[in-house]
Amino acid sequence: MRELLRMTTFSKDRQIGRLAIMLLLSEHDQAEQQKMISDLGWLGCTGKVGSMDTNKVVAAIETAAKKNGVIKSDVYRESHALYHAIMEALSGVTRGQVQIGSVLRTVGLSFSILRGNPYESEAEGDWLAVCLYGTIGAPVKGSEHETIGLGINHI
Amino acid sequence: MRELLRMTTFSKDRQIGRLAIMLLLSEHDQAEQQKMISDLGWLGCTGKVGSMDTNKVVAAIETAAKKNGVIKSDVYRESHALYHAIMEALSGVTRGQVQIGSVLRTVGLSFSILRGNPYESEAEGDWLAVCLYGTIGAPVKGSEHETIGLGINHI
Amino acid sequence: MRELLRMTTFSKDRQIGRLAIMLLLSEHDQAEQQKMISDLGWLGCTGKVGSMDTNKVVAAIETAAKKNGVIKSDVYRESHALYHAIMEALSGVTRGQVQIGSVLRTVGLSFSILRGNPYESEAEGDWLAVCLYGTIGAPVKGSEHETIGLGINHI
Amino acid sequence: MRELLRMTTFSKDRQIGRLAIMLLLSEHDQAEQQKMISDLGWLGCTGKVGSMDTNKVVAAIETAAKKNGVIKSDVYRESHALYHAIMEALSGVTRGQVQIGSVLRTVGLSFSILRGNPYESEAEGDWLAVCLYGTIGAPVKGSEHETIGLGINHI
Amino acid sequence: MRELLRMTTFSKDRQIGRLAIMLLLSEHDQAEQQKMISDLGWLGCTGKVGSMDTNKVVAAIETAAKKNGVIKSDVYRESHALYHAIMEALSGVTRGQVQIGSVLRTVGLSFSILRGNPYESEAEGDWLAVCLYGTIGAPVKGSEHETIGLGINHI
């Protein structure tokens, strides 16, 4: 396979999307990643949700983010930022219609939420990355394939 | 952060989507991944494309897939399978409207294409995974954030 | 702020969309507006609906239009015109997926429906304007922001 | 027409969406509105754009926001907030596909951009409202009807 | 194959959609169909268009409808009815994004336009059916499959 060049468009070692994805997919360096997140002073959590109801997927991620202190429950702007990041991640998962059971399919997802500033300028403040990874398919064991979605928003 | 459980829904070590993603994101084990792909007897390639034109992104991926022998140029069913995998990956990248320059944004993407059977049953035949990872944003240096998309299709 | 120029593209004082919006938003001149509507010989009504179910929003508007004689219940072409005007207004309210509770959000909406000919030529016949204005957000008090939608159709 | 009840869900007199709409539609109280905006310590501007190219509409609004100091040109999070507010407003204008000339139609729009905190809690910080109002239709004089869109985002 | 039951939901022999489709697909009874259309007192025309530009497809259909007197050029409500029927037919053809060349595909289409009252009640007035049938695929000879779309609107 052809040589692979890495994107280095913005602050190296602070790629919040890449970190959110690797939290879900990497087998080798989870401890290292968690250390990197701590060292950056970032917040984050992971979880799992399986459902045919889109609203249950949204709720599971919102609940995890609030319970783990990634966003403040009583500040609407933080919920608003998270909601749109979730919806964007769901676009990647559902690829077309943001619907699951209503079009007769089901998802089994791991999710990660990260909060921090991926840019070099402090003025950029905190951003949120929501990653969803897992399977989507018919509600029949084995009739499914992988899916991923990533939503990034300022907070 | 809360303990993370891995998805093991289907054939372990053959997660074609996860492998396509890791080809673009992992820093540590690219050689190992390429060996794993070879050992599985799978086909694949990677590349890069930056554009404001959605059709140029599609063309770059199709050209790479054909030039590297991942799909057969003269069999329409293979192009058809790839096209829909690309469109699904673009849904994740664009999160809503599958448009780039026409809504005044630009992308800088790495892409990977893998072909193989991720299932235990031989009857499942070959599948394609197309992963796009990079940045999306205003056509202004630094005004961008990360994005990912994954499309999976039978071939 | 920079001087503001008004649109005068078509029949002045008969801007059916603008009137439908002002019925919901203006505090000062509701009586004046209602007089203007009567003077034009137009039909109209307003109402309110709060729901997580898109179909209940549609039903509330359809019921109001029929009960107030804005459309004829027994002529399908009138229901058809109204339905598409409602769906277009809902596009503005939901901004992407025409979904409410299924993506874990709720709406509290005022609506107005106007029927009349906004054009100078009599041959243009009657048109419908449906305006929805209110709030959309999480099903949590205060976690919401404003939203508007306008659908216009010939009838 | 049936009596009309006003929405009072959040901070009265600070309805940023309603103000953004009234800046474009009200004939009577523009001076009063501008005073209200000044008294609140909010920022804002208005402008006009007519085009068949969606990206030109986006560019016109972004340029106006930056030139009038509504957002800071050199902070990406502010551009990001504005971009998504514009895209949401365009959803209302286009009602379905966020496309203009590519589906053979054209728009003539006034736009307003407001920045301020519409909530009672100071912790909510600044929000942006982008309103677009005007006409959409065939590229033929008079073959058009009104349209509105509103996007609201935290900044 | 299992016995096939016909839909008889509304006025038999006046199924405007079915007739519009059969004008494009039937090999046996075109003369008979044209007689049926004449006997009903309906208007109609057919044509062909091949393009990568969605707006050229729209323009070709609008031009044919006006040149053949199916709609009146100088009455906007008729153009408006036709435009939305075309957009709905294009939804069926494009199945997701109403985009052609911008996502690197091309279409070769026959189209039919019919105008008449398919309902038993005279109060339903005229309706329009726009049918598109042909191929969609890569801009490579033979890399294409069939596609159909039907839009129906009151006029």
Added chain:
Amino acid sequence: MRELLRMTTFSKDRQIGRLAIMLLLSEHDQAEQQKMISDLGWLGCTGKVGSMDTNKVVAAIETAAKKNGVIKSDVYRESHALYHAIMEALSGVTRGQVQIGSVLRTVGLSFSILRGNPYESEAEGDWLAVCLYGTIGAPVKGSEHETIGLGINHI
């Protein structure tokens, strides 16, 4: 009406989409069509479904395809091919949002499923065509119009 030219872009007499449509719409030559399908060595079935639930429409078609042996129940790639063909056909039926009852409408549909190779090259293997034809409208007798959708996929 202007002379009508037929599309002959690919293998004549093997137009799988056209045959799937004619199975539902033609009154004259159903026996002839079934003979043509048998002679080609193709598989197929037809059925009917009426519902406000999109997932019930999907389920009815999947069940018919499996019960009639058009696809193999135990091979996921065949279900996957069928699922996407159904979703594409539903795009044509719903023309915008792939939603039925959730936006207060209902469908009464006949469907046909065909499996065979419409191309001259044997390497193209089997393809699936799913056609849906019937009515869509308000859940009120007679408040409906015709609709069609066609999805074609390699299998």
